[in-house]
Amino acid sequence: MTLDQFRASLAADAPPALPPPLSALWWAGRGAEGWARAHALVQDEPGAEAAWIHAHLHRAEGDLGNAGYWYRRAGRPAAAGDLAAERDAIAAALLAPR
Template identity: 60%
Template sequence: MAEFKASLSGAAPAPQLDAPLAALWWAAKGASKGGWDEAHKIVQDEPTADAAWVHAYLHRVEGDLGNAGYWYRKAGQPVAKDSAESEWERIASALLGSGSA
């Protein structure tokens, strides 16, 4: 997790990251730096549950809760009730296989 967070200071995610992690990396950059759009492009056509979870997170951050709910169901994840920051940490931990931040 520390290495992943440290990579956020770079200009692009590491090339070995899979699509859901790359999208999460871009999401951390924020909408003002084009991160949301780039993240959404990456996961919108990915068929995996992990990509659907990141997709749900993105729509939650955007404020489109109906669309987010659809993607949480596709991901097999409960609708997040905690802060967006906490959810980002939880998703990153799960995708990195570290269990917790």
């Protein structure tokens, strides 16, 4: 899946088949209505990818202290600026071929 395909999928009623971190990011892209679903998907998910999305979610809700904790767990600097741009950057990183 490309970043453009991921963005386009946000118009659907449900996410496509994605690993939990990307599915959480999809729900985060739905705004406030998807926050709880996104958080539930990454809350107990191990790994730096889930921690990065967890950080993004807490930044989106305005809980910068909690976001900072999760950015550290992800091994990432705390983000600032536009949330949609950060979400795109995370999606691009997770969708990139490895």
